[in-house]
Amino acid sequence: MTVYSSGINHKSYTWQLTILCFVLGLILAAAVQTVNQVSRAGNGPQREGFFFGNDTNGVQTLTVDLTKQIRSIQQENSHLRRQNQDLNDQIAKRTGAASTLNQELKDAQCFAGLTEVAGPGIQVTLNDNSQSTVNASNPATLVNLVHDTDLEEVVNEMKVAGAEAVSINGQRLVGNSTIRCVGPVIQVNGVPTAPPYVIQAIGDPNALYGGLNLPGGILDQMRGTNPDMVKIVKVPKLLLTAFAGSTQFRFGHPVSPRHDPAASGGDN
Amino acid sequence: MKFRSAILPVVGLLAGLTLGTVAFRTFHWRIPPNYAPYLSVAALAALDSAFGGIRAGIEGRFQNDIFASGFVLNSLLAALLAWAGDQLGINLALVAVLVLGTRVFNNLSLMRRFYLNKLALNRKKQQDEIAAGTTLNPAQVFASKTETGGF
Numbered sequence: 001m002t003v004y005s006s007g008i009n010h011k012s013y014t015w016q017l018t019i020l021c022f023v024l025g026l027i028l029a030a031a032v033q034t035v036n037q038v039s040r041a042g043n044g045p046q047r048e049g050f051f052f053g054n055d056t057n058g059v060q061t062l063t064v065d066l067t068k069q070i071r072s073i074q075q076e077n078s079h080l081r082r083q084n085q086d087l088n089d090q091i092a093k094r095t096g097a098a099s100t101l102n103q104e105l106k107d108a109q110c111f112a113g114l115t116e117v118a119g120p121g122i123q124v125t126l127n128d129n130s131q132s133t134v135n136a137s138n139p140a141t142l143v144n145l146v147h148d149t150d151l152e153e154v155v156n157e158m159k160v161a162g163a164e165a166v167s168i169n170g171q172r173l174v175g176n177s178t179i180r181c182v183g184p185v186i187q188v189n190g191v192p193t194a195p196p197y198v199i200q201a202i203g204d205p206n207a208l209y210g211g212l213n214l215p216g217g218i219l220d221q222m223r224g225t226n227p228d229m230v231k232i233v234k235v236p237k238l239l240l241t242a243f244a245g246s247t248q249f250r251f252g253h254p255v256s257p258r259h260d261p262a263a264s265g266g267d268n
Numbered sequence: 269m270k271f272r273s274a275i276l277p278v279v280g281l282l283a284g285l286t287l288g289t290v291a292f293r294t295f296h297w298r299i300p301p302n303y304a305p306y307l308s309v310a311a312l313a314a315l316d317s318a319f320g321g322i323r324a325g326i327e328g329r330f331q332n333d334i335f336a337s338g339f340v341l342n343s344l345l346a347a348l349l350a351w352a353g354d355q356l357g358i359n360l361a362l363v364a365v366l367v368l369g370t371r372v373f374n375n376l377s378l379m380r381r382f383y384l385n386k387l388a389l390n391r392k393k394q395q396d397e398i399a400a401g402t403t404l405n406p407a408q409v410f411a412s413k414t415e416t417g418g419f
Contacts, residue, residue: 013330017321018280020339024314025284031307033292034299 113174161211163201
């Protein structure tokens with residue numbers, strides 16, 4: 001018999017200890033699961049400003065639903081526009097005066113990107129760097145992704161080199177087109193697209209090719225990260241889709257030059 | 269604490285871990301990341317109570333009320349400290365972590381001493397018995413046989 005030993009039987013506290021250990025196990029499991037979720041949310045291959053955590057508010061589901069709605073409306077829109085075109089053609093056939101107007105309308109629509117355009121051009125394919133991963137905590141690794149600014153620079157370079165029509169992943173770029181980074185995807189005209197980004201431009205293929213390959217240009221920089229990120233080919237015949245988004249002006253209205261005091265130089 | 273009675277708490281711990289993990293996975297329960305520190309502190313309080321309970325048990329001083337109230341109140345105080353720390357901008361949860369952690373190690377060392385002490389006492393008892401001649405020492409038996417040339 002030591003000073004510590006006693007006559008109390010061990011059963012009484014074994015059971016209570018068991019219950020406590022059970023509770024301890026539950027708490028530990030909860031802690032581990034929570035920490036797992038936190039670390040999963042924190043270390044994913046994310047682009048800036050996007051939270052990869054669980055869909056707590058159903059926001060992502062809502063976004064997907066709305067995106068589907070937008071797509072179907074755009075399809076309907078382009079269908080109606082084609083119908084309108086056909087009707088215009090029919091009117092033009094009947095009257096000679098309308099024919100001139102119709103031709104003008106077509107030119108304007110072509111310039112605005114509301115018609116399909118075919119012609120020679122160039123096709124640039126940009127992809128994320130497959131050789132290296134992106135670490136959110138290390139900004140230097142962000143060059144391994146294709147960003148919205150990269151697309152903007154490429155498109156700008158194309159326009160400088162004389163591109164007449166440009167589209168990214170089937171989204172035709174027009175005057176009010178947007179290229180914007182939203183989470184893991186880039187939205188072009190508000191439609192999310194993911195890598196690889198295929199940018200097609202109609203114009204002089206040689207001029208476009210030369211302009212895009214300028215030393216120190218955006219494609220040159222991306223090739224510096226990994227040559228596989230950039231693919232560029234001249235295409236003898238490209239077919240670019242028409243812009244499918246809304247063309248309605250809600251706030252502005254056209255002013256004819258004759259009645260515009262600013263345009264006429266100001267009489268007073 | 270006998271070996272057989274030690275199995276039960278371990279089984280309880282494993283059952284809790286499994287049940288908790290399965291439940292969290294299947295029902296997609298979520299504890300907001302903000303509350304993760306409170307959970308860790310609560311886990312530490314439970315661990316401290318478990319070690320304290322084992323120690324009290326092997327010392328024969330285990331009392332239900334102290335055990336249960338200790339766990340509940342320690343957890344509450346630790347959570348309160350963590351919360352107050354958040355409000356003040358000081359990590360007061362560290363206080364709970366430090367104190368409870370120290371107690372766990374302290375209890376473990378006391379348990380270790382208890383068993384080592386018991387082991388030493390047992391050995392002493394055996395030697396005393398040998399000296400008193402109540403038990404035959406195998407070594408002495410062997411020695412006596414070789415001296416007499418019994419082999």
